[in-house]
Amino acid sequence: MTDPVGVVSVGLGWWGGRLAEAAKEAGLEFVSCFARTAEAREAFAQSHGWRPASGFEVVLGDPDVKAIMLATPHTTHAAQIEAAAAGKHVFVENR
Numbered sequence: 693m694t695d696p697v698g699v700v701s702v703g704l705g706w707w708g709g710r711l712a713e714a715a716k717e718a719g720l721e722f723v724s725c726f727a728r729t730a731e732a733r734e735a736f737a738q739s740h741g742w743r744p745a746s747g748f749e750v751v752l753g754d755p756d757v758k759a760i761m762l763a764t765p766h767t768t769h770a771a772q773i774e775a776a777a778a779g780k781h782v783f784v785e786n787r
Contacts, residue, residue: 696721697758697781700751702772703727704736708763711785712740715761723756752776759783 737744759781
């Protein structure tokens with residue numbers, strides 16, 4: 693059996709919350725979360741028991757984070773995927 697992959701949820705609005713809940717139910721192990729506003733990430737972290745990340749760069753540098761689940765505006769996806777692809781797995785859903 694392999695070690696679980698630590699996941700961070702980036703983008704914590706309505707859709708980000710739905711994706712995070714579904715992924716958690718599927719067995720993913722979340723270790724952190726990030727949103728642009730401190731209030732959103734603190735509230736989400738508190739309600740889910742995850743560590744809030746203070747910036748996207750912090751997410752990228754976190755050795756516990758092996759994968760990033762993006763639920764951010766589609767206009768930000770390309771830059772975020774390019775930044776993360778150097779060392780993290782990325783899940784991005786486009787609806």
